[in-house]
Amino acid sequence: MAPRVSDHQSPLPVSEAAVLxxxxxxxxxxxxxxxxxxxxLLCGAFAGAVAKxxxxxxDRTKIIFQVSSNRFSAKEAFRLIYCSYVKDGLLSLWRGxxxxxARVMPYAAIQFCSHDQYKRLLGGYYGYQGKALPPxxxxxxxxxxxxxxxxLTYPLDMVRARMAVTAREMYSNIMHVFVRISQEEGxxxxxxxxxxxxxxxxxxxxxxxxxxxxxxxxHAERTSRAQPYPLERLAFGACAGLIGQSASYPxxxxxxxxxxxxxxxxxxxxxxxxxRAIAAxxxxxxxxxxxxxxxxxxx
Numbered sequence: 358m359a360p361r362v363s364d365h366q367s368p369l370p371v372s373e374a375a376v377l378x379x380x381x382x383x384x385x386x387x388x389x390x391x392x393x394x395x396x397x398l399l400c401g402a403f404a405g406a407v408a409k410x411x412x413x414x415x416d417r418t419k420i421i422f423q424v425s426s427n428r429f430s431a432k433e434a435f436r437l438i439y440c441s442y443v444k445d446g447l448l449s450l451w452r453g454x455x456x457x458x459a460r461v462m463p464y465a466a467i468q469f470c471s472h473d474q475y476k477r478l479l480g481g482y483y484g485y486q487g488k489a490l491p492p493x494x495x496x497x498x499x500x501x502x503x504x505x506x507x508x509l510t511y512p513l514d515m516v517r518a519r520m521a522v523t524a525r526e527m528y529s530n531i532m533h534v535f536v537r538i539s540q541e542e543g544x545x546x547x548x549x550x551x552x553x554x555x556x557x558x559x560x561x562x563x564x565x566x567x568x569x570x571x572x573x574x575x576h577a578e579r580t581s582r583a584q585p586y587p588l589e590r591l592a593f594g595a596c597a598g599l600i601g602q603s604a605s606y607p608x609x610x611x612x613x614x615x616x617x618x619x620x621x622x623x624x625x626x627x628x629x630x631x632x633r634a635i636a637a638x639x640x641x642x643x644x645x646x647x648x649x650x651x652x653x654x655x656x
């Protein structure tokens with residue numbers, strides 16, 4: 358009688374047997390968790406909410422200086438924060454933060470999620486699926502993501518600006534801002550400043566995402582690690598934000614002047630007219646870049 362295989366050969370180790378039992382497609386399958394659209398939306402919303410809540414006092418201070426003719430300095434900024442605290446209490450420093458949350462959570466969620474989708478679409482269209490995109494495509498993906506988010510959430514940005522520069526007696530809550538602006542200034546006012554917003558978002562989001570993705574790519578090439586550590590991500594994000602915001606900051610000042618024209622008496626209704634007036638009255642650097650130092654600290 359022929360000897361059985363089991364009499365002369367030891368069984369395969371469990372791990373080897375398990376691998377051999379898997380079909381070829383399963384062996385090659387990437388077992389890493391994959392991000393879904395919902396994951397991207399939730400992570401973007403949470404990240405945006407935390408970041409904006411932490412820097413809310415500085416953000417409010419920046420907006421107040423942007424819409425006034427007062428010269429900005431770090432000393433004046435902290436004096437404004439202190440006076441607000443003494444006069445109206447600690448929570449006054451977060452006035453308008455509810456409107457910020459109502460805007461920034463969907464804005465960050467849409468921007469974060471759409472950036473992933475645009476990268477995937479552009480990668481497939483240009484033949485870079487699963488690979489790092491070339492420079493122009495990286496810039497384009499960021500610009501499209503920022504534009505998409507801004508278009509869908511702009512009225513909330515208008516509300517945030519109005520609440521930041523007015524007393525509680527004028528606008529008590531988010532809905533009150535919407536109702537009062539619609540009744541007294543017209544619904545179109547909710548989109549005043551939309552043009553400079555889009556003009557600013559395209560370079561800001563494009564440069565920011567381009568810089569971040571480029572730093573990640575260079576990091577992967579230098580270290581042979583596919584993903585940077587959390588602190589490295591933080592540093593890359595900070596550098597990207599600094600460069601992107603500096604490049605588009607004058608349009609941010611113009612946008613705030615146009616958004617708050619109804620309560621500050623600013624008379625210029627066009628982007629070019631507003632920019633010219635600011636430069637003529639306050640100077641190019643002191644006017645169009647007013648509050649940039651404060652904003653870079655936030656970034």
